[in-house]
Amino acid sequence: MSQTLESNKTTLKNDLFLRALKGATVERPPVWMMRQAGRYLPEFMEIREKYDFFTRCQTPELASEITVQPIRRFGMDAAILFSDILVIPQAMNIEVQMKPNFGPYLPNPIRSQQDVDNVIIPQVEQSLDYVMQAITMTKEKLNNEIPLIGFAGSPWTILCYCVQGQGSKTFDKAKAFCFTQPEAAHQLLQKITDTTIAYLKAKIGAGVNAVQVFDSWGGMLSPVDYQEFSWYYIQQIIDALKEEAPVIVFGKGCWFALGEMANSGAAALGVDWTCSAANARYLSGGKITLQGNFDPARLLSPPEKIKKMVKKMIDEFGKDRYIANLGHGILPNIPVENARAFVDAVKEYKM
Template identity: 80%
Template sequence: MSSVLKNDLFLRALKGESVTRPPVWMMRQAGRYLPEFIKIREQYDFFTRCQTPELASEITVQPIRRFGMDAAILFSDILVVPQAMGIPFEMKPGVGPWLENPIRTPQDVERVIIPDVESSLKYVMDAIRMTNEKLQGEIPLIGFAGSPWTIFCYCVQGQGSKNFDQAKAFCFTHPKAAHALLQKITNTTIAYLKAKVAAGVHAVQLFDSWGGMLSPEDYTEFSWQYLQQIVTALKTDTPVIVFGKGCWFALDTMAKSGASALGVDWTCAPGLARKFSGGQITLQGNFDPSRLLSPPETIRKMVHEMIRAFGKDRYIVNLGHGILPNIPVSHAGAFIQAVKEYAE
């Protein structure tokens, strides 16, 4: 598909090709820091925005119109997957993800379904097609999903948490049921991402937001083996980016997975990320999102230093996690512009 894109810098970086400058996009770029997004948010609740293709596609292209990133990421949420599995998440104002009756017993796990994603998540596929129409072949579109472990955390905890103690307790007291739920999420996610590729996304990213909550041994058992299944199932269809927050200890394993790129958070220095990942795979990251509160001139200087530290090839400039809601729009612009003007 890359041949029809006017700007395929992002896809070339994923392939490891040499580029004049690295591509740039920002996690959560379609969202809460943009005044045009806030206008839509005032009219429609969160999941209405996700489930209405006209709204999701409009939100996806808003930051592209404003800043001209090298890739768009579909506006959606990782929780649309458990919703399709019959786990009725809502987004509670002031709380975030909320599940009235969390999964707490093996019997609860048995009730979870593996849905037909083509029908239950049709609105996502429609949003992809609509977004590509709006992008008109300018840049690639990224689809995403949460890692099975991260989805599992919300399903068992029932809401966000500093330590996901209930989720971990379930793994350690009901390992068989925990693995059964993780496998159901994995199977659904594979079908979901394959459908997204068929609908027109050019790459997919897996977000393991809570992988860093686990010890390296438990990470292997409860998170990585399921991520590996997804990478294996998708890698011949599309480039796959794996982003595990706080998972620097797994970069060497991830680099051998068949993924095209690995996301790195801001707590791991570029040189160490290259070393841990073996130096042959494309890396993505890892500007501290809070650093976008620095003056624009500082942002520019730090972005150029970051590119030099990672090297311009096999590198995608991004934040080390999602952009914060309180970032001035001009500072986000300074971040993107700094990459575009980069010259060795």
């Protein structure tokens, strides 16, 4: 384990999140929320009115400010760097736009072997240097109060966007590419994997305390296809990073793979809201830290109801080997006081 990581751990004033990742006995579970840095906060909306999406990602001063906004407001136990999973394909010579009221748009999707051949494995320290600068600035702002999480999309999830060209409910073109041109698909997945490993290693070197891999579209695949087109590559990422920093894997809709995930070397597994605490503990073997699984839409419930549901969620998962979180990213229409109720309920938890 690197000295950088050890020094980060020993100087943090609140290391509850890192202790939970190690499986230590804790006084209460740590809490953070996926997509906590962003669109439900009025102070974020002020920045969004002035700068477009990728300007926010690529300007270290803005990315670091957005990262710490929710921490100032709610005092979560971990911060997650404001960025996007699609900075990786951008660095790989694939054009990615973020269209307002539409989402990601790739004008030249990858559909052939020639397209795959044109994809580069970049020098991430150069092409994604703005991310490393944002980490440095964020660490200064956090002042060793809490850990900082870095993240990346899973290779399969990145492939979905690169081939489909936009978001989708089925990712039919992405699946067709994998099933009709498997050799080209695996070459693309390996290029994404190699880039992701280098990227996350650079993030750890820059100071993040843990990393999370988001397999947002893993649940689109059958269990057999998941092994071939997604898990095989996530396992490479875990193997390359686990000695340097804790790795959290979140696969939306991937409950069927929790058993294998639990024996992968990952420090924790994210669980979405369609998988109960009891099933998640059973399927994962009961010995690994789990993270989740509050339905993001349930944050629309009244604050008192949210607090009761959060207590029930923690009771069901158990306070140890558990990180309180949502089952996916926070929705943009969540009232600020409801987000506060979620965080406060975890911080006030008693057996």
